[in-house]
Amino acid sequence: MLDYGLDLSGVERELALPDLVAEGDELDALVAAESDWSGPTPAVGWTIAHQIAHLAAADANVVIAVRNPDAFDAVLKEAEADGGRHADLEAAAGAAEPRSVLLERWRAGRAEVAAALGEMPLEQGFPWFGSEVTATLMVPLRLMETWAHGQDIFDTLGVAHRPTGRLRHVAALGVVGRELSFYAAQLPIPAEPFRVELTGPAGETWVWGPDDARQRIQGSALDFCLRVTHRKSRAETDLTAVGADAEKWLDIARVFL
Structure with a gap:
């Protein structure tokens, strides 16, 4: 599965x-x-x-x-x-x-x-x-792909792609895909937990992982979604990382093979 x-x-x-x-x-x-x-x-x-x-x-x-x-x-x-x-x-x-x-x-x-x-x-x-x-997995996967390919089309037409609360599903897949990211990069999968704190489109905070995790990612939900779908490079985002494994994750992040 x-x-x-x-x-x-x-x-x-x-x-x-x-x-x-x-x-x-x-x-x-x-x-x-x-x-x-x-x-x-x-x-x-x-x-x-x-x-x-x-x-x-x-x-x-x-x-x-x-x-x-x-x-x-x-x-x-x-x-x-x-x-x-x-x-x-x-x-x-x-x-x-x-x-x-x-x-x-x-x-x-x-x-x-x-x-x-x-x-x-x-x-x-x-x-x-x-x-x-x-x-449970396929619904957000289809949403993620629709949003990501839609982003390409919005960019082509020069139309602003307004972020919505629907990004939470894409962000959740990005978080879930952490192990996939390391696997695809042929790197050891970190054993310790990660904390991800993202700012949603309405200014709300979306959180995954324990509060005391040493590996941490922070930034805007939009940039995180653009990063994990490979629509932006890490340097083009506002995302920050604490911890060597978190740093590496942002470099290799993905939600698909």
Whole structure:
């Protein structure tokens, strides 16, 4: 089961599902008002259409994995055959569709994902890339990816991406992904606890970890989310670290392999 090795109690589907829908709706309103999706985004080789196609393809895969787990084997085999080019190939295929067709496919897929993940038992596992996941993890994962790729599109269009309380789900995944970060970097996973203190969009403080932890991260929730999704380098954020392991974590932080 893919749980990043940490407690997922702070990642709650009942809270995250409406926020996933809202995140998609906000991005939808932005791109639906744009007639030209050919503008290059910060992802090299990807236009706005590629970004939306990637989100649509991922949503379709979630629906297959939840509704027909046996059929997901074919998705895994195709991804394995494509190697590291799978996401690019999927995005390119979708981007080649007429804008109106892609937009409607993405909308339908978002609705199907919300329904599928909302109906299944919280801890019922289903297959995903690399391991098995649950709705408890997948809902915020979809929100995180929608927000991150949405950030690319907002940046491309020169529109401010207003931070909201929905970032708490992304930040929670970032915290949960600490061990994943060290694993991906092929570094020993620190045994001692970490304290993460982030300032939310409304000035509230979001906290994870014991108060007496020696390894500590502080800063804005927005910058933490931009860092763990690789939308900003560490130097571009206001994040601070205390402790050698915390310093290293900020250098290698991620929420996906």
